[in-house]
Amino acid sequence: MDKSNPFGTHYAYLIPKEGVFLTGHNAAPFELNKNISFIEQALFYTDDLKKQTISVDGKDSILLYIDSLVDQEIIQTHILDTLYKKTDSGSHQMFTTLNSQKDTDLRNAADSLIEGYFILMVDGAEEFYILSSEKTYARSTDEPENEGIIRGPHNGFIEQLSVNLNLIRKQIISTSLIVRYFYVGSKTRTKVAIMYMQDLANPELVEEVEKRIKAISSDLVLPPGFIQEFTEDNPFSLFPQQLSTERPDRVAANLMEGRVTILAEGSPTTALIVPVSFFAFYQSPDDYNGRWIISSFLRMIRMMSFLIAFTLPAVYIATIAFHSAILPLELAHTIKKSLENVPFPAIVEAMLLEVIFEVLREAGMRLPSRVGQTIGIVGTCQ
Numbered sequence: 001m002d003k004s005n006p007f008g009t010h011y012a013y014l015i016p017k018e019g020v021f022l023t024g025h026n027a028a029p030f031e032l033n034k035n036i037s038f039i040e041q042a043l044f045y046t047d048d049l050k051k052q053t054i055s056v057d058g059k060d061s062i063l064l065y066i067d068s069l070v071d072q073e074i075i076q077t078h079i080l081d082t083l084y085k086k087t088d089s090g091s092h093q094m095f096t097t098l099n100s101q102k103d104t105d106l107r108n109a110a111d112s113l114i115e116g117y118f119i120l121m122v123d124g125a126e127e128f129y130i131l132s133s134e135k136t137y138a139r140s141t142d143e144p145e146n147e148g149i150i151r152g153p154h155n156g157f158i159e160q161l162s163v164n165l166n167l168i169r170k171q172i173i174s175t176s177l178i179v180r181y182f183y184v185g186s187k188t189r190t191k192v193a194i195m196y197m198q199d200l201a202n203p204e205l206v207e208e209v210e211k212r213i214k215a216i217s218s219d220l221v222l223p224p225g226f227i228q229e230f231t232e233d234n235p236f237s238l239f240p241q242q243l244s245t246e247r248p249d250r251v252a253a254n255l256m257e258g259r260v261t262i263l264a265e266g267s268p269t270t271a272l273i274v275p276v277s278f279f280a281f282y283q284s285p286d287d288y289n290g291r292w293i294i295s296s297f298l299r300m301i302r303m304m305s306f307l308i309a310f311t312l313p314a315v316y317i318a319t320i321a322f323h324s325a326i327l328p329l330e331l332a333h334t335i336k337k338s339l340e341n342v343p344f345p346a347i348v349e350a351m352l353l354e355v356i357f358e359v360l361r362e363a364g365m366r367l368p369s370r371v372g373q374t375i376g377i378v379g380t381c382q
Contacts, residue, residue, distance in 0.1 A: 043175050044198050046180075063120050064119040075118075102130075119131070144247060161265040179195055186218070194213065200255075200256065223264030227270075251273065283299060321345065
């Protein structure tokens with residue numbers, strides 16, 4: 001079966017296909033499998049669309065839901081228990097307990113699924129039921145410490161893949177947002193998901209990402225480092241080739257630009273975005289929430305800061321050791337006096353300072369917060 005949508009932004013089940021007679025966009029009575037097939041095609045056969053066969057009043061029924069948007073405990077303790085429970089008031093009281101709504105438009109069924117609702121279809125019925133749900137999280141989705149912003153949503157990824165997918169789907173409520181699942185690592189069986197927009201992402205890019213993930217052959221796969229190493233173009237390059245982020249809004253923005261996101265179970269920094277350019281690493285999450293003129297100016301400031309940090313040590317060494325004549329006389333005299341008690345040449349001095357600053361930075365990050373702040377203050381005073 002062709003899993004692509006050849007009809008652009010229109011719903012696939014609105015277009016008649018050979019051998020199938022469609023009566024508008026309403027649910028077709030007595031054709032449960034056909035209605036489900038229409039919804040699957042509308043969602044581009046995304047892997048996190050789940051189906052569960054149950055019985056309601058002795059009739060075959062299907063419960064549909066997006067796995068990453070609903071709470072599995074709600075399915076068992078609230079919905080299934082209520083559906084299986086026999087009440088004196090019959091099915092009317094049962095659906096009232098579930099806070100359900102009736103509908104006949106299959107477009108609303110697809111839209112409700114990606115908003116986190118359950119869809120219940122009963123064989124022989126001319127309508128379906130939309131059941132409310134609420135996703136609960138194992139850990140608070142707090143804002144990442146390394147990617148704080150001033151304006152915009154203050155949430156971030158956690159260790160659960162389904163929660164991370166939920167956060168992204170809340171940002172992009174669209175049937176074109178596709179999820180594909182993979183399992184990598186013969187021992188760890190790490191669950192990996194890729195996300196992309198069906199109508200925006202390059203199909204060749206999606207195919208290449210899937211190919212590289214499937215080609216991972218290792219007993220142990222720990223995200224995100226292992227996955228990044230196996231999927232990037234040149235693992236020995238000094239430059240990053242994938243953008244790592246903990247922010248769902250940043251992932252959503254890149255998905256809308258046609259990129260592919262790789263996520264994995266077990267790591268809050270799992271979101272890897274491909275492909276990326278050199279300039280993407282100088283874009284802050286705050287840039288998406290501000291005016292484009294200010295964001296562009298701040299991005300230029302970051303790039304200038306990079307150039308200064310990259311070239312300043314070399315300029316310092318060249319000036320002090322070989323071209324001190326280009327300095328003003330008073331400045332050259334001051335620098336010469338400050339270097340009289342330094343027993344190293346300029347190049348060794350610069351390299352030692354680079355190493356010391358890196359050691360202080362690592363100490364401030366790895367040590368406990370209070371000790372790390374003290375180390376930074378003491379190092380600055382020295």
